[in-house]
Amino acid sequence: MRFFRLYIVLWFILLLLPILSCSPAEAVDASGCVSPESSDPSLISLAGAMRYYEDQSSERSFQDILDDRSVAWKPLPQIIPSFGFSNSAFWLKFDLCASRIKQEKPVLEIAYPLLDSIHVFGVADQSLVYEEHSGDNLPFSQRPIQHRNFVFFLPALEEKNINLYIRVQTKSAVQIPLRVYTPTGFFSQNQRALLAQGVYFGIILAMVLYNAFLFFSLREIPYLLYVLFTISYFSFQGVLQGLFQQFIFDSVWLQGHALLIFGFLSILFANFFAVSFLNLPARNILLANILRGIGCLSTLAAVLSSVFPYEIMVKMMLIFAIPSSLLIMSAGFKLWWIGHLPARIFAIAWSTLLVSFVLASFNKFGLLPRLFWTENIMQIGGVLEVILLSIALAERVNEEKRQRILVEQRLASSLEEEVQKRTRELNQALAQLEAANSILDEISHTDSLTQIGNRRSFDIQLAITFKGATRESSPLALVMLDIDRFKHFNDRHGHQAGDKVLQEVSRVINAQATRPGDSVFRYGGEEFAVLLSNTNLVGAQIVAERMRKAVEETPVPIDGESFFVTICAGISVYDPIAPALQTSSPEDIIRQADMQLYKAKENGRNRVEPSAEYFFDHRSVLGVSSK
Numbered sequence: 001m002r003f004f005r006l007y008i009v010l011w012f013i014l015l016l017l018p019i020l021s022c023s024p025a026e027a028v029d030a031s032g033c034v035s036p037e038s039s040d041p042s043l044i045s046l047a048g049a050m051r052y053y054e055d056q057s058s059e060r061s062f063q064d065i066l067d068d069r070s071v072a073w074k075p076l077p078q079i080i081p082s083f084g085f086s087n088s089a090f091w092l093k094f095d096l097c098a099s100r101i102k103q104e105k106p107v108l109e110i111a112y113p114l115l116d117s118i119h120v121f122g123v124a125d126q127s128l129v130y131e132e133h134s135g136d137n138l139p140f141s142q143r144p145i146q147h148r149n150f151v152f153f154l155p156a157l158e159e160k161n162i163n164l165y166i167r168v169q170t171k172s173a174v175q176i177p178l179r180v181y182t183p184t185g186f187f188s189q190n191q192r193a194l195l196a197q198g199v200y201f202g203i204i205l206a207m208v209l210y211n212a213f214l215f216f217s218l219r220e221i222p223y224l225l226y227v228l229f230t231i232s233y234f235s236f237q238g239v240l241q242g243l244f245q246q247f248i249f250d251s252v253w254l255q256g257h258a259l260l261i262f263g264f265l266s267i268l269f270a271n272f273f274a275v276s277f278l279n280l281p282a283r284n285i286l287l288a289n290i291l292r293g294i295g296c297l298s299t300l301a302a303v304l305s306s307v308f309p310y311e312i313m314v315k316m317m318l319i320f321a322i323p324s325s326l327l328i329m330s331a332g333f334k335l336w337w338i339g340h341l342p343a344r345i346f347a348i349a350w351s352t353l354l355v356s357f358v359l360a361s362f363n364k365f366g367l368l369p370r371l372f373w374t375e376n377i378m379q380i381g382g383v384l385e386v387i388l389l390s391i392a393l394a395e396r397v398n399e400e401k402r403q404r405i406l407v408e409q410r411l412a413s414s415l416e417e418e419v420q421k422r423t424r425e426l427n428q429a430l431a432q433l434e435a436a437n438s439i440l441d442e443i444s445h446t447d448s449l450t451q452i453g454n455r456r457s458f459d460i461q462l463a464i465t466f467k468g469a470t471r472e473s474s475p476l477a478l479v480m481l482d483i484d485r486f487k488h489f490n491d492r493h494g495h496q497a498g499d500k501v502l503q504e505v506s507r508v509i510n511a512q513a514t515r516p517g518d519s520v521f522r523y524g525g526e527e528f529a530v531l532l533s534n535t536n537l538v539g540a541q542i543v544a545e546r547m548r549k550a551v552e553e554t555p556v557p558i559d560g561e562s563f564f565v566t567i568c569a570g571i572s573v574y575d576p577i578a579p580a581l582q583t584s585s586p587e588d589i590i591r592q593a594d595m596q597l598y599k600a601k602e603n604g605r606n607r608v609e610p611s612a613e614y615f616f617d618h619r620s621v622l623g624v625s626s627k
Contacts, residue, residue: 044106044180046094050076055089058169062121062128065091065165083174085311090174092166096154107186108164110150111177113242114259116170120152123163130155130162136170140250147190148242154180171256171310197241200379204234207386211393218397222277226393229269230386236262237379257306263317264302267324271295274328277346277396278335287331294324325354342396349388356381447522449499450506458521458529465517465533466574466586475575477540479530480593481509481547484566484605486526497558501565502526504556509547509567518543529593537573537610544569544608552606566606570596573611 051073053065065071073093083090096106110118116137122130134143134150145151155162168176181189208230215223238244239258249258271291275281280288298320305313332347360378445457453461462478469476483489483505490498502522509528510520517533530547532540548567555562572592596609603609 044096044182046178046180048075049094050081051093052076052081053091053093054083054086055091058087058089060089062119062165062167066123080178081174081176085172085314086174088174089167089169090176092168092176092178094164096162096164096180105156105183106154107181107183108152108154109147109179109181109186110166110168111179112175113149113245114170114172114240115150115168115174115176116172116256117168118150119167120154121165121167122155123165124160136245136255137252139252140245140255146246148246151186153183172259172314197243200383201234201238201243203383204230204237204386207390208234211390214393220397222273222393222396225269225273225276226389229266229273230389232262232265232269233382233386236266237382240378253306256310260305260310260313260317261302264298264305264320267298267317267320268295268302271298271324271328274331274346274350277392278331278343280331283335284331287327291324291327294320322354322358325350329354340399342392342399345388345392345395349385349392352381352388353385356385447506450503450522452506452510453519453521455521455524458523458531461519461521461531462586462589465531466589469533469574470576472534473576474534475536475573476589477532477535477537477543477571477573478589478593479532479540479544479547479569479571480523480590480597481528481530481544481567481569482597482601483526484568484601486565489563489565493558493563497563498526500558501556501563504554505551505565505567508550508554512543512547512550527597535573536575537571540571540573541608541610544571548606548608568597568600568605569608570594570598570600571608571610572596 053071053073055065060068076092081090081092108120113136115135117135118133120130120132120134121128132144132152134152140146143150145153154164166176166178168174208227211223211230212227214220215227235244236259238248239255239262244258245255249255272295275288275291280291298317301313301316301320329347329350332343332350335343336347356377445453445460447454465476468474483501486498486501489501506520506522506528509530513520513530513532515532517531517535519531521529521531523529530543532543535543548569551565551567555564557563570593572589572595574589592611596611600607600609
């Protein structure tokens with residue numbers, strides 16, 4: 001809402017300009033001569049005094065016009081003559097009353113810098129007293145008065161009226177906005193006009209520099225295209241107002257072609273700017289290609305403007321400009337409809353420029369009178385357009401910033417959700433991995449056939465329990481068991497029967513290790529190991545004997561038959577408080593248990609052999625004879 005209020009204020013300020021610059025209505029003297037205005041003595045009125053004649057052959061000289069009494073002079077219906085595009089030469093005439101201009105040299109100004117050829121003749125008493133030639137076909141330095149418009153200082157003759165004849169011929173629109181001032185009035189009006197032009201071009205230049213700096217800072221292509229478009233349009237207006245001829249170049253060729261060149265370049269950069277600003281390739285690729293195509297054709301037309309007639313190229317410029325503007329406006333209003341704020345400002349800016357361009361075109365073709373409004377409408381619309389487009393660019397950056405923030409917030413939220421999801425998945429994977437590791441660890445420590453601890457598990461457990469026994473000064477017993485004549489049984493009944501025996505024996509001896517500190521392992525082949533924590537030799541012998549007896553009494557069913565096997569066992573005990581005990585490491589315990597196991601085998605199998613050293617030591621302690 002604030003933007004629209006600003007827009008209305010800008011229009012209001014610009015509307016004041018023509019009001020401030022308007023002059024009173026002009027009136028002709030009763031004698032038929034033009035004379036100073038009663039309300040503004042600095043301005044000499046031409047209202048109702050001018051006549052015109054159209055020389056369609058464009059070959060008649062001033063003398064022909066002067067001598068030919070049959071020339072049909074017609075009154076001008078409007079103050080400012082406007083004949084559209086024509087190849088004819090147009091003659092204007094009016095009379096200056098000597099008694100009314102107070103011997104000051106009147107100043108004739110024709111405020112249309114694109115007229116090709118202007119001849120001014122002054123006649124007094126049927127004698128030629130003044131002749132001057134100017135126009136766009138002359139280098140600027142050769143003009144009689146070096147001014148952006150065509151200016152002539154007319155003679156002031158005592159007691160003689162001057163009949164002025166003006167011949168105009170041009171390839172551009174035949175508009176002859178002439179006024180006659182006193183010298184003081186001309187310079188005063190000229191200062192006001194220069195001030196207005198300075199304000200206009202100052203605003204345009206400020207917009208160019210501001211957005212050029214933004215482009216170099218942000219590296220955004222729309223800013224570059226906006227700058228190029230504004231420079232082209234700025235140059236177009238500079239040529240149209242005669243300022244470029246006065247300050248930039250002094251070339252007849254450029255004076256005749258610069259307006260078309262800058263006009264076509266304005267269309268080129270306007271189309272590419274609209275495509276980039278509205279992001280049409282992503283929204284409407286067909287419209288984007290059409291605008292780009294018109295822009296490329298405008299570039300070609302700018303090159304060909306020096307070859308084809310001016311009138312044709314001006315019409316071609318309108319053919320390119322009006323459809324392009326309508327297409328750009330339609331795209332802007334469409335995006336406005338869906339709520340794109342930069343597109344709203346863009347559409348208003350472009351509609352302002354289009355309206356001003358159409359009104360100016362109607363003025364050039366003679367469809368509208370040449371007034372302050374119609375003559376300066378492109379500058380008025382141009383000021384509003386460049387300001388609004390600059391605001392639209394700023395709003396576009398803000399919109400992109402808001403979109404980036406929104407996208408970042410969405411990405412952050414999505415990323416947070418994804419992180420949480422991945423964290424959950426990772427935790428699940430870690431739990432599965434931990435479970436798998438636990439299973440693998442269990443598998444790596446479990447004998448696959450008997451499902452009891454394997455040799456690796458035994459070694460680890462022995463080291464742990466040995467350290468615990470040493471630390472706690474408690475006895476540790478190891479029972480080594482071996483199935484009697486297992487190899488013979490295995491060879492006779494087969495490996496599957498042997499596996500069955502191993503499984504059954506491991507089950508039986510494992511069932512006898514009932515305390516929490518008891519552990520059964522398959523040591524290797526048909527050999528088993530039993531660790532008994534906090535168990536002395538007597539307790540170990542009881543457990544081993546129980547195991548031997550349980551195995552002996554348990555049948556092993558194989559293929560419908562029952563088989564009986566026996567085991568023998570060797571016992572070693574580690575007791576940190578027993579002074580006679582020779583073991584000092586886990587390896588010593590294993591070695592002693594193996595020695596006792598071999599003794600059991602040598603002494604007839606199916607028996608238990610305890611560690612003799614430990615056994616006799618404790619018998620001595622208990623008062624039992626070793627004999």
